[in-house]
Amino acid sequence: MSEAPAPESRQQKKDRTRRAILDAALGLVGDGAFAALSLRQLARQVGIVPTAFYRHFATLDDLGLALVDESFVSLRAMLNEVRRGDPTPEALIDKSVDVLAAHLADDVAHFRFISRERYGGVGVVSEAIRHELDLFGRELARDLARMPELSAWGARDLSLLATLFVDLMVSAAAEFIEAAPARRHEITDNLRNQARMIVVGAAGWTPLD
Amino acid sequence: MSEAPAPESRQQKKDRTRRAILDAALGLVGDGAFAALSLRQLARQVGIVPTAFYRHFATLDDLGLALVDESFVSLRAMLNEVRRGDPTPEALIDKSVDVLAAHLADDVAHFRFISRERYGGVGVVSEAIRHELDLFGRELARDLARMPELSAWGARDLSLLATLFVDLMVSAAAEFIEAAPARRHEITDNLRNQARMIVVGAAGWTPLD
DNA sequence: AGATTGAGTGAACATCCGTACACTGAAAAG
DNA sequence: CTTTTCAGTGTACGGATGTTCACTCAATCT
Numbered sequence: 287m288s289e290a291p292a293p294e295s296r297q298q299k300k301d302r303t304r305r306a307i308l309d310a311a312l313g314l315v316g317d318g319a320f321a322a323l324s325l326r327q328l329a330r331q332v333g334i335v336p337t338a339f340y341r342h343f344a345t346l347d348d349l350g351l352a353l354v355d356e357s358f359v360s361l362r363a364m365l366n367e368v369r370r371g372d373p374t375p376e377a378l379i380d381k382s383v384d385v386l387a388a389h390l391a392d393d394v395a396h397f398r399f400i401s402r403e404r405y406g407g408v409g410v411v412s413e414a415i416r417h418e419l420d421l422f423g424r425e426l427a428r429d430l431a432r433m434p435e436l437s438a439w440g441a442r443d444l445s446l447l448a449t450l451f452v453d454l455m456v457s458a459a460a461e462f463i464e465a466a467p468a469r470r471h472e473i474t475d476n477l478r479n480q481a482r483m484i485v486v487g488a489a490g491w492t493p494l495d
Numbered sequence: 496m497s498e499a500p501a502p503e504s505r506q507q508k509k510d511r512t513r514r515a516i517l518d519a520a521l522g523l524v525g526d527g528a529f530a531a532l533s534l535r536q537l538a539r540q541v542g543i544v545p546t547a548f549y550r551h552f553a554t555l556d557d558l559g560l561a562l563v564d565e566s567f568v569s570l571r572a573m574l575n576e577v578r579r580g581d582p583t584p585e586a587l588i589d590k591s592v593d594v595l596a597a598h599l600a601d602d603v604a605h606f607r608f609i610s611r612e613r614y615g616g617v618g619v620v621s622e623a624i625r626h627e628l629d630l631f632g633r634e635l636a637r638d639l640a641r642m643p644e645l646s647a648w649g650a651r652d653l654s655l656l657a658t659l660f661v662d663l664m665v666s667a668a669a670e671f672i673e674a675a676p677a678r679r680h681e682i683t684d685n686l687r688n689q690a691r692m693i694v695v696g697a698a699g700w701t702p703l704d
Numbered sequence: 705a706g707a708t709t710g711a712g713t714g715a716a717c718a719t720c721c722g723t724a725c726a727c728t729g730a731a732a733a734g
Numbered sequence: 735c736t737t738t739t740c741a742g743t744g745t746a747c748g749g750a751t752g753t754t755c756a757c758t759c760a761a762t763c764t
Contacts, residue, residue: 321530322531450689
């Protein structure tokens with residue numbers, strides 16, 4: 287039997303523990319709100335003593351904010367993946383939905399965290415989430431502004447459409463996550479068609495500004 | 496000084512306490528998730544001893560379900576108010592938004608409860624909320640089916656449009672509640688225009704079925 | 705080789721938690 | 735007028751919670 291060599295640097299070990307804390311928190315928040323998360327049960331899950339937690343985060347709120355950051359890294363990666371493709375307006379919808387569905391399946395924990403805590407209990411956390419979603423809407427509005435079909439639109443209309451899309455995506459993601467796996471295909475299908483319906487609406491829209 | 500006569504029947508007193516429990520719970524859930532609600536702090540707020548709670552509810556989950564029921568009574572009243580008016584498709588949107596905005600301002604606690612616990616921690620509560628919202632979507636689909644412009648639409652398309660509307664309303668309501676009072680008019684304004692955009696989409700939609 | 709750092713330990717604290725139990729006292733029933 | 739019912743009381747319990755503090759001991763620095 288060969289011994290597993292464990293030459294782990296100090297920082298590596300610390301990072302591993304930090305990861306373990308984040309993962310354990312994601313898991314525990316998966317059933318029961320972040321506001322109801324207890325430091326001790328978290329530590330128990332990670333396999334450390336409660337006080338060791340403070341070596342990594344100053345407070346539970348900081349943990350929450352770290353989880354928000356992490357979650358939106360996934361989302362931002364998605365957005366960039368969609369952007370890299372051709373920006374044909376029709377194909378863009380399908381592509382977006384496909385990318386969303388693909389990334390939802392793995393990374394469920396992060397998306398569940400976002401949808402659960404978006405309007406959930408802890409102030410700083412839900413504020414951070416809503417702020418990030420706001421930024422998302424702004425980015426999308428900027429992308430939309432570049433499309434020739436929408437060149438006549440003002441900032442106000444672009445923002446309306448963008449937040450409409452973002453809300454639709456988030457709602458669908460939340461439903462997807464909470465639904466039984468068998469229903470998931472149906473949900474992405476509905477999302478696709480609803481997005482198309484909105485596109486039709488945008489095509490026939492008379493700008494306000 | 497005339498003494499206030501307090502000839503309160505036994506049942507009246509019990510009902511009053513029950514109301515106090517529901518109100519206190521709504522207040523406490525207003526800051527911090529229902530999953531984080533503690534029996535003792537609830538009792539403290541109401542002004543009763545913890546064990547007295549059990550004279551009214553078998554468990555905290557039952558309290559949650561009672562709050563869900565209550566909240567949707569408000570919502571259903573709204574829906575009926577909208578229905579009573581003329582069903583002109585264009586006026587219907589404005590009317591719906593107006594009624595929603597009017598009822599949101601008072602009854603904030605109920606709507607906040609719904610939006611916070613929709614995907615929140617306690618299983619039975621969020622399931623009950625999602626079930627009620629499902630029913631809502633079905634009712635709306637049934638109403639939409641009666642409109643002459645949509646007579647050619649299949650059940651599938653009607654459901655797509657209905658859930659699109661319901662999600663938009665719920666999202667807007669959640670944002671409205673969490674936003675500063677000064678921003679609220681802007682939010683209902685956006686909601687109105689987004690609803691109109693969807694109507695335009697529906698008008699140009701080619702049914703799938 | 706010796707000194708320093710810092711992630712993780714373990715006991716102790718004051719406080720909160722849910723629930724069990726025997727009770728009180730006034731309203732309702734007989 | 736007596737009996738019953740039952741919303742609310744008060745105590746007591748075993749256990750979980752967040753935070754403190756002094757500590758260990760291996761990786762890193764000098």
